[in-house]
Amino acid sequence: MTLTFAIVGSGWRSDFFLRIAAALPERFRISGLVTRSAATAAEIENRWGVRGYSDLDALLVDGTPDFVVVSVPRDVAPGIIVDLADRGIPVLTETPPAAGIDDLVDLWEHLARPGMPTVQVAEQYHLSPLLSAQLAVARSGRLGTPSQALVAQCHDYHGVSVMRRALGIGADETEITASVFRSPLVAGPGRDGDPTEERIVTATQTTARFAFGDRLGVYDFAGEQYFSWIRGNRLLIRGERGEIENGEVRHLRRFDEPVFDSLRRVMTGEGGNLEGMFLRGILLGDEWVFRNPFLPARLNDDEIAIARMLDGMPGAIDGHAPVYSLAEASQDHYLALLMQQAADSGNTVRSTRQPWADVVDEELHAREASG
Incomplete structure (x- = not known):
């Protein structure tokens, strides 16, 4: 089965997804890419054969993909993730999913509501x-x-x-x-x-x-x-x-x-x-x-890891093993922010359990049980 996904964003990281889809056309198809730049849209269409769109509404008129890759700066990512989730569209978003701790909590509380679609995070290192x-x-x-x-x-x-x-x-x-x-x-x-x-x-x-x-x-x-x-x-x-x-x-x-x-x-x-x-x-x-x-x-190690994330999305959407969940991403970014606080202040900083903590622990136990 060929997975169809779209991309929001046209930065350096978006090129990884474009290269992978071009190298594995039997497994992945990109239905379109959203970018504000008409020149960038034309360049991407010429180079990769992927159509560019000015916004999500224009993209979705031509059909709903299996999921959307969000590859934009962390300060604007939450708004796009929420927009897609509210439309019922699963998301694979680049890291981190939000900028600060309050932003992480707000995003988590919005997406943890019953009936929301799957949101996974593109953390590829452990898959390299x-x-x-x-x-x-x-x-x-x-x-x-x-x-x-x-x-x-x-x-x-x-x-x-x-x-x-x-x-x-x-x-x-x-x-x-x-x-x-x-x-x-x-x-x-x-x-x-x-x-x-x-x-x-x-x-x-x-x-x-x-x-x-x-x-x-x-x-x-x-x-x-x-x-x-x-x-x-x-x-x-x-x-x-x-x-x-x-x-x-x-x-x-x-x-x-x-x-x-x-x-x-x-x-x-x-x-x-x-x-x-x-x-x-x-x-x-x-x-x-x-x-x-x-x-x-012919993929390098980083591209193999990203391809594994894409390949795992159908299972995550169906409720099976996550690729790398919003809960895990939130916990790792939370600890990294505390690390920066400790480095800036010179003081010892102690973490506390956040709203996603129980999900992180449940997913760890599931991985250990599956071997």
Whole structure:
């Protein structure tokens, strides 16, 4: 079955959805894109074959899609999400779904009413191949019960989301301490391509500790890390029986029998391989801990993750496993906002249970029960 979705917004993130639909036309079809710019609409139609519309009403005249992707700034997203939901149209919205804590609560209270359509949030990091494999190892029991996680992968709510999943945390209350360190860094590439000259920028690194009772999460990230050639990602998850550190897995088969293994990406198109150019999956020893569901499409890791979100929308709409719910997104953004408060003030900040907390805990228990 081909899923049909529309897009509201024409920024950098919208291009990801356009590329994925073009690479997987048998699975995804874009019915249209809403943008205020006539020039942008013409460019998108010329490049992608997707018709542009000036507003939602014009888009919906030509038919209602299975869901709508909302890819606009956080300060205007809630109004568009509510408009679509009030029309009975499911939504997959970019992160975060709203700007501040009060905005999150207002959006939640509006959408949590009976009869409202499904609203999911486009948090792709835990669905990307490597992080998906690493989190699968953490859930497998090899490490025992995860008690520590250090996440240096992505900013704010993205990093918090990975940290919570690594630790198996729901809406547990936490004490947060944070600080900021600034240091010089040679600029790397950006969204527009490689650097054209040497330039020194200031890297602003936030380090935070989230104390969840018997579990500890550490967030460590500078925004310059996303594109830098010389600042790598790091993930460390520890339990009483082992740890995963980036691609290395160390654990105990018995108390006197250690096992050492590595994650291995299996790529095609290398050397004399003529299968094409795509990721087949990731192995730990002889076990596949991630299989690419979209081969042989030529997608990068981020695009694979986003395609998994799109692919999961029908199940979420039908009431099955969520892609990444509004409740989870609200909790992760809430904790990220508290982290920023802690960094700005230098004080310890403590979270409290928010209106979506029970749903976050229920979804965690459901994931654990399903394995």
